[in-house]
Amino acid sequence: MLIVQKYGGTSVGSPELIRRVAGRVAHLRASGNEVVVVVSAMGDATDRLVDLAREICAVPVPRELDALLATGEQVSVALLAMALNASGVAARSYLGTQVRVRTSDVHTRARIEAVETGRLRDALGAGFVPVVAGFQGVAASGDITTIGRGGSDTTAVALAVALKADECQILTDVDGVYTTDPRMVPDARRLERLSYEEMLELAGQGSRVLHLRSVEFAAKYGMVLRVLPSHGEGGGTLIDREGRGVEAPLVSGIAFNRDEAQVSVARLPQSADLAYRLLQPVAAANIEVDMIVLNANGDGTADFSFTVHRDDHVEAMRLVASAITVHPHATVNGTDRVAKLSLVGVGMRSHAGVAARLFETLANAGIAVRLISTSEIRISVLLEETALEVAVRDAHRAFGLSGND
């Protein structure tokens, strides 16, 4: 098998951990597999580099920020290649500029356009384990680019697709994808298998195991993903097209997110461009909007709500307040003491009643729902933040996700 393995920052956070990763790669190699390794920067190295840049100036030029940040992964690939060689596995480090991982020229958030495989194939053919720097690439100009936080997952999938690998393994500090965060619900269960769609909804809704873009990329090319614990045995979650297929339960998992803030406008005169006029200035300020709900009251007025990241709440409130000054009766309200809970599962597609059972569960616990949004395989509700923990536990039990069900 040709396997691409990606190790995240916490998995290579110290020389000791890097030597352990080398041991694991050596083992996989000794079992007769061809291996390509992708590595992130060590521990909090990227944060420390960002802090250093901030000491130079408040807004560093993006081209130079990329050149600076790329050193984080360069350090870890060099150290892991040293560790592999020291444990008897011939290995060579490769940077984004060396492989060439070709990207767009948008610094700090470039998109991978193509991965050249010549050097990697030569290295594999000569018996080397290529150790490739994640997160970084090269623009047509020859400049170093980076592809945004969490980008190493995407580098790994892009390499796996380009090399036609048998699977792409993401090794991390958890042993797989769970029905919900085990820190909140102790009897949360590890999921053996998931579909790309389910993983996308879980990742997008705040589950931090895999980066969203990497799952989209894998889904697009049908690359099999496997989440595994980087240190320790067993476990893991397989993510592919099938998921659990016809055996899929109603709900596969529950994601939640505490970073939400709500902005609401009541009693706006209804008009076709109402949502546009309120959201356009928010979008123009580069503020990402998550849930959007509009409700017509039937008396010619409408209520409108949306959620943003908490860091953007004050600015979003200000922008919306300016946008509605022409309507004397309209009022803007908002709070950043809210959290979002999402049920995810391909089973929802063909089964009604998931929403009803969720609302019943929340009502029994006396928890009010502030906003609702849905997709084909997801239902999300916005709640008071103080109610989140009870809501996740009760829903986890109500949908039969707990370990002893």
Place this chain on the structure above:
Amino acid sequence: MLIVQKYGGTSVGSPELIRRVAGRVAHLRASGNEVVVVVSAMGDATDRLVDLAREICAVPVPRELDALLATGEQVSVALLAMALNASGVAARSYLGTQVRVRTSDVHTRARIEAVETGRLRDALGAGFVPVVAGFQGVAASGDITTIGRGGSDTTAVALAVALKADECQILTDVDGVYTTDPRMVPDARRLERLSYEEMLELAGQGSRVLHLRSVEFAAKYGMVLRVLPSHGEGGGTLIDREGRGVEAPLVSGIAFNRDEAQVSVARLPQSADLAYRLLQPVAAANIEVDMIVLNANGDGTADFSFTVHRDDHVEAMRLVASAITVHPHATVNGTDRVAKLSLVGVGMRSHAGVAARLFETLANAGIAVRLISTSEIRISVLLEETALEVAVRDAHRAFGLSGND
């Protein structure tokens, strides 16, 4: 004027110092000059990277050590380019692989073979200040190489030569080249001008202002070098072909070196291959030999001495002891409590009596000379380490080098 400026590690040791360097470059640019900047790694960054590699394994593979060490300069060029842009000077960082500084493929001590100037000329033409990573290059294979400690000086001179710059300025934490180390002799004087030859002897004999290879390189191509203080005004030492010409005094400066250790063999049967047989195993062990003295006693025996770096003393003693086991009467002696003093000056060439005056000065102070070696413009003596300070001060006065002479 087109000026290449090189800033060493202590000059860019913190974000605050990097901003000060940016201010200085901005000033030079505002005076109507074209500027290319070469930078070393910040402060002790290279040492910290070497320590990190040692935590992975005792002897890291050289290819990966180079990839690791190159991050040190990558960090400083990115930060300096940010600082320049922040202070209104358009600037772009370039790595050895981007410029391309082409080197041999001997990792950790590659030789610069050629510097491509296309990208730098384009950047200059477009009004940018190129900020180039010192110490690093790229092998024909595309692998990152480094050119050895102190290599950034050599990078700067190579760039200046390739770009046909008007001069190459080395900015450092001292304000010029002195008649001797001012920490030892408080009234040591700064030299306004020196010839390449004198600087080579001073650099080679332990004066740490400039790296030896960079002076050789400048001498070969006649590139004017100027040593300047990186923070603070004035001063400086100009180094070119002329030096002070006919006005040159007998002695320009005194260098000294405390890293010496002596190995001596007495009463060896004299033979044509004596020096070869003793030094060959030392050279084979990659131990650098500095002074070499052989004295035939006239009775068919000879005494032989040489000096090595103190770190290599034990090993050199062992190798020589093995080499002479066939000679029962020969004895090996050695000490690492010695130091070397060197007088340097083009004036020596045409004036006899320098050695005599030196020996007189040392004799007056009761200091014994253990070894002597000479070149056309230098005379070096090996002394007890405890006598070094008095010897340097007395010689500094005897040759009229002190500030108030």
